Amino acid sequence: MLFNSIDFAIFFPIFFAIYWIVAKKLTVRNAFLLTSSYLFYGWWDWRFLFLILFSSIVDFTIGQKIYNATNKRVRKNYLVVSLLINLGLLGYFKYFNFFIDSFIHSFRFFGAEIDSFTLHIILPVGISFYTFQTLSYTIDIYRERLKPTKDWLSFFTFVAFFPQLVAGPIERASHLLPQFFKTYKFNYNALKSGLLLMAFGLFKKMVLADRLAIVVNEVYNNPTGHSGQDLIIATVFFAFQIYCDFSGYSDIAIGLSRTLGFNLMKNFETPYFSTSITEFWRRWHISLSTWFRDYVYIPLGGSRNGEYRTYFNLFLVFVVSGLWHGAAVTFIIWGAIHGIIIVVEKALSKTPLHINRNKLFPKIIFTAFTFSIVCFAWIFFRANTFADSLYIVKNLFNFNFEKWSLYNLGLPSHEFDFAIIVIILLLLFDAFHRKYNALKVMNKSNVIVQSLVYTIIVYSIVIFGIYGDNSVSEFIYFQF
Amino acid sequence: MMKKRIFSIFVFAAFLIGGFIYLDKIYRTKERYVNTFEDFKSLAEKTSIDIVFYGSSMSHTAYNPLVINHFTKAISYNLGSDALRIPVSELIFKKSLEYTKPKLIIIEVHESSIKYPKDDNIKGLQLEVLDFVSNTDFDKIKFVKQNYDNNNFLSTMFPLIRNHTKWYDFNLFDFDKRKKVNTSRYFYFGGHYGLVNPIDEVKYYQYVDFENTPIKNNNEKELFTNKEKKNFIKFIERAKNLNIEVIVVTSPYLLARFNNNYFFDSIKKISDSLNVNYINLNNYYKDIGIKIDDFSDRYHLSEKGSIKTSKFLANYINRNYLLEDRSLEDHWKNIDQVYETFIANYGEIANQFFKKKLNFNLTENISIENVKIVKNRNKKDFSIKLNYPDDIKNKLSNYKMGVYVYPKKSDLKKVDAKRRESSRNHDQADVQLKDNMDVVNFRINTRIDNIKEIKLFLYNAKNYNGMIGNPLIINDITFN
Numbered sequence: 026m027l028f029n030s031i032d033f034a035i036f037f038p039i040f041f042a043i044y045w046i047v048a049k050k051l052t053v054r055n056a057f058l059l060t061s062s063y064l065f066y067g068w069w070d071w072r073f074l075f076l077i078l079f080s081s082i083v084d085f086t087i088g089q090k091i092y093n094a095t096n097k098r099v100r101k102n103y104l105v106v107s108l109l110i111n112l113g114l115l116g117y118f119k120y121f122n123f124f125i126d127s128f129i130h131s132f133r134f135f136g137a138e139i140d141s142f143t144l145h146i147i148l149p150v151g152i153s154f155y156t157f158q159t160l161s162y163t164i165d166i167y168r169e170r171l172k173p174t175k176d177w178l179s180f181f182t183f184v185a186f187f188p189q190l191v192a193g194p195i196e197r198a199s200h201l202l203p204q205f206f207k208t209y210k211f212n213y214n215a216l217k218s219g220l221l222l223m224a225f226g227l228f229k230k231m232v233l234a235d236r237l238a239i240v241v242n243e244v245y246n247n248p249t250g251h252s253g254q255d256l257i258i259a260t261v262f263f264a265f266q267i268y269c270d271f272s273g274y275s276d277i278a279i280g281l282s283r284t285l286g287f288n289l290m291k292n293f294e295t296p297y298f299s300t301s302i303t304e305f306w307r308r309w310h311i312s313l314s315t316w317f318r319d320y321v322y323i324p325l326g327g328s329r330n331g332e333y334r335t336y337f338n339l340f341l342v343f344v345v346s347g348l349w350h351g352a353a354v355t356f357i358i359w360g361a362i363h364g365i366i367i368v369v370e371k372a373l374s375k376t377p378l379h380i381n382r383n384k385l386f387p388k389i390i391f392t393a394f395t396f397s398i399v400c401f402a403w404i405f406f407r408a409n410t411f412a413d414s415l416y417i418v419k420n421l422f423n424f425n426f427e428k429w430s431l432y433n434l435g436l437p438s439h440e441f442d443f444a445i446i447v448i449i450l451l452l453l454f455d456a457f458h459r460k461y462n463a464l465k466v467m468n469k470s471n472v473i474v475q476s477l478v479y480t481i482i483v484y485s486i487v488i489f490g491i492y493g494d495n496s497v498s499e500f501i502y503f504q505f
Numbered sequence: 506m507m508k509k510r511i512f513s514i515f516v517f518a519a520f521l522i523g524g525f526i527y528l529d530k531i532y533r534t535k536e537r538y539v540n541t542f543e544d545f546k547s548l549a550e551k552t553s554i555d556i557v558f559y560g561s562s563m564s565h566t567a568y569n570p571l572v573i574n575h576f577t578k579a580i581s582y583n584l585g586s587d588a589l590r591i592p593v594s595e596l597i598f599k600k601s602l603e604y605t606k607p608k609l610i611i612i613e614v615h616e617s618s619i620k621y622p623k624d625d626n627i628k629g630l631q632l633e634v635l636d637f638v639s640n641t642d643f644d645k646i647k648f649v650k651q652n653y654d655n656n657n658f659l660s661t662m663f664p665l666i667r668n669h670t671k672w673y674d675f676n677l678f679d680f681d682k683r684k685k686v687n688t689s690r691y692f693y694f695g696g697h698y699g700l701v702n703p704i705d706e707v708k709y710y711q712y713v714d715f716e717n718t719p720i721k722n723n724n725e726k727e728l729f730t731n732k733e734k735k736n737f738i739k740f741i742e743r744a745k746n747l748n749i750e751v752i753v754v755t756s757p758y759l760l761a762r763f764n765n766n767y768f769f770d771s772i773k774k775i776s777d778s779l780n781v782n783y784i785n786l787n788n789y790y791k792d793i794g795i796k797i798d799d800f801s802d803r804y805h806l807s808e809k810g811s812i813k814t815s816k817f818l819a820n821y822i823n824r825n826y827l828l829e830d831r832s833l834e835d836h837w838k839n840i841d842q843v844y845e846t847f848i849a850n851y852g853e854i855a856n857q858f859f860k861k862k863l864n865f866n867l868t869e870n871i872s873i874e875n876v877k878i879v880k881n882r883n884k885k886d887f888s889i890k891l892n893y894p895d896d897i898k899n900k901l902s903n904y905k906m907g908v909y910v911y912p913k914k915s916d917l918k919k920v921d922a923k924r925r926e927s928s929r930n931h932d933q934a935d936v937q938l939k940d941n942m943d944v945v946n947f948r949i950n951t952r953i954d955n956i957k958e959i960k961l962f963l964y965n966a967k968n969y970n971g972m973i974g975n976p977l978i979i980n981d982i983t984f985n
Contacts, residue, residue, distance in 0.1 A: 473516060480517070484524055489672060490669070
């Protein structure tokens with residue numbers, strides 16, 4: 026079920042009403058949440074439910090086993106089982122065909138031919154997200170940072186919690202799981218701010234992301250048919266498309282949880298105002314980058330084993346992060362680019378070449394420079410094939426203005442101009458929010474102003490939103 | 506605190522609901538039916554309406570309330586709309602009862618109007634009328650659910666959702682949704698949209714023998730399902746239960762005898778079983794005096810045909826129903842004054858025409874078979890049938906046709922002012938021929954009515970080097 030769908034528009038009010046009726050009784054509430062979450066998830070494909078149920082049972086059981094085991098080796102073995110099962114499932118559903126293809130291609134490179142076979146495997150929605158979420162549970166228990174719960178209902182609900190199940194934020198068990206052990210009273214302010222956040226998320230997704238997607242799809246589905254300026258425009262548009270799509274989803278997830286009394290972690294913090302790639306990753310998909318930091322980078326040694334090992338660890342983490350995003354070479358390259366830049370920044374930070382980026386002029390330059398690098402990397406993220414990505418990179422500056430128009434990229438002039446205006450407004454809003462916290466400012470204004478602003482947001486979505494018979498409706502990160 | 510919250514919820518709800526009502530009105534497109542229904546309401550406020558027509562375009566083009574009123578001495582109105590299906594006609598009948606209860610309703614039916622809409626275009630046309638029916642009407646909801654995709658439910662019910670993609674086309678202050686009537690195509694009165702132009706040349710010759718075509722009866726299957734039949738019966742019964750008389754009518758149309766005719770028999774059977782009169786006007790061509798020129802196309806009468814048909818139907822009503830004589834009332838008199846003006850100007854509306862069979866060789870290979878000129882106020886519509894061998898088919902685009910219209914002395918001043926200034930005493934047009942063209946259709950804007958001579962000739966489309974071949978000169982043109 027998509028958040029921007031009629032099905033959800035019908036589901037949510039009914040769910041919300043019943044939720045607050047049963048909210049006072051913990052078991053009943055969690056049971057209702059779990060059922061609703063399974064209903065939400067099963068809406069895509071009921072077969073997916075077996076997988077999430079299996080994952081929940083495995084990690085719930087293994088969590089207990091790890092905690093109860095006194096022998097360190099036994100604890101480690103249980104952890105390895107959890108890792109193997111979770112990553113095995115992820116590997117099978119997401120990477121099986123990719124590895125087979127890569128294996129066959131590498132044999133072909135040496136002149137040998139192997140019959141190719143790929144399986145028709147449906148990728149369960151959100152598997153990358155909930156797998157990491159449950160792994161954080163077993164890993165934290167192993168590290169003795171968390172005690173396992175005996176309350177299977179709370180645990181299963183934590184795994185399947187529908188607001189963040191399919192596209193994050195990837196919550197830590199230590200942060201989210203305890204919230205299922207408490208009941209919450211209805212809070213009007215939480216409802217208000219939650220609904221506002223949901224509306225804002227829908228605005229970003231439906232008004233901007235889906236609109237920009239039209240241009241991005243037009244160019245990226247046929248890069249050879251477009252000149253350099255088109256490729257640049259589409260790439261920049263993609264940067265905003267993926268930001269609005271993904272942060273929009275996160276806003277909806279966080280806002281929705283807030284209306285229910287739950288608190289999810291922030292996932293985006295105005296990332297395109299970053300002055301370095303290092304800073305970018307502190308602001309972009311925060312839940313994933315911190316997960317990789319805590320569960321991959323630090324176990325690899327982090328920065329504890331010397332400079333070069335640190336660089337290697339950083340690079341590897343980003344390559345793996347790329348692979349997490351998708352089973353294709355282009356995602357690995359995307360991750361590698363970020364990895365290389367991060368390593369370079371880390372190396373430069375220790376040299377006299379390091380510049381103070383807090384002053385206005387360097388800030389602007391470095392923000393623009395960082396944005397350009399991020400956009401460059403997005404080429405690999407978005408391109409349909411490796412060949413396409415190479416073509417785009419080679420032809421980025423191959424301009425041709427003969428019989429060219431900005432308005433031949435899939436969007437008519439008024440729509441294109443509107444998209445540009447909204448991008449500018451979004452950047453201004455992000456800049457404002459970065460400094461002043463827009464929600465606090467809103468809450469201080471009078472009732473009429475607040476109501477007017479909320480009404481404008483709602484009707485902006487209704488009027489300017491891309492919905493109906495439209496292929497761009499699904500959130501980008503669902504494919505992960 | 507509680508009071509403040511209730512107040513803020515109330516203010517927000519007020520903005521939201523008010524905003525929706527306002528935007529739903531703004532986002533309605535300008536449609537002809539807005540004119541129809543607004544004028545209906547306006548008339549119903551002033552006086553009672555005795556006769557109301559329902560049905561498709563074959564109703565609103567065929568039955569002119571001016572003529573009906575004049576001959577029945579009653580007050581009538583036409584609530585027909587393009588491609589309207591019986592269930593929607595019934596819905597608008599229900600709605601119209603809120604404003605007036607007629608003594609007699611006339612339901613126009615033909616093969617398509619009984620059926621549910623299948624085509625997207627036809628489904629769209631139902632919405633023009635459905636927008637006037639309340640969204641809380643259960644029958645409307647049922648009809649929409651049965652005939653439109655679930656995904657399009659909201660857009661079917663609310664113009665705001667339906668038209669939101671064209672947000673740039675709407676003026677936020679424009680509440681006037683009346684569509685400007687194109688008087689060169691339509692004569693509008695009381696919901697009647699009379700078609701000003703007569704049938705085109707191609708169809709003219711194709712159907713010229715329509716009266717003598719034997720009726721086809723080669724299909725024993727009923728042309729509608731049981732459900733569709735029930736809708737029709739339900740409509741009639743609803744009217745009868747309110748003591749409203751019903752006439753079921755099929756308007757004259759050219760395809761009546763070319764299509765299967767078990768339909769008419771089926772309608773007759775149903776009407777008889779319900780004790781209502783059914784009159785298939787296709788059985789009365791001679792009585793009505795219908796000729797080929799009384800049609801505008803295969804399905805619709807021209808205004809000339811509408812006048813004859815309305816008069817015939819009015820006399821039928823007088824013979825079979827007892828309606829109050831309202832000719833002494835001011836409202837009736839006011840409407841009948843419009844009738845007098847309409848008939849006095851009939852010559853302009855009746856589309857006088859000139860026709861001549863020729864077989865004149867413009868060049869060795871290209872000849873003119875016949876010429877037809879329709880007088881349409883300040884425009885003259887030409888239809889010139891060409892004859893040429895196959896090898897010339899793809900060479901016609903090499904030619905342009907020059908057309909000179911010379912006035913008689915009395916109309917010399919009607920020649921276009923700029924031409925008179927350059928001492929030319931004729932109006933003219935230059936028409937680019939197209940490959941494979943059989944009939945050259947074009948329009949000359951000329952005020953010349955008394956034509957002395959028309960000259961037609963061909964010349965080279967790329968460069969004028971004088972005329973090619975022979976000019977056709979037609980003298981003493983009289984419009985009938």
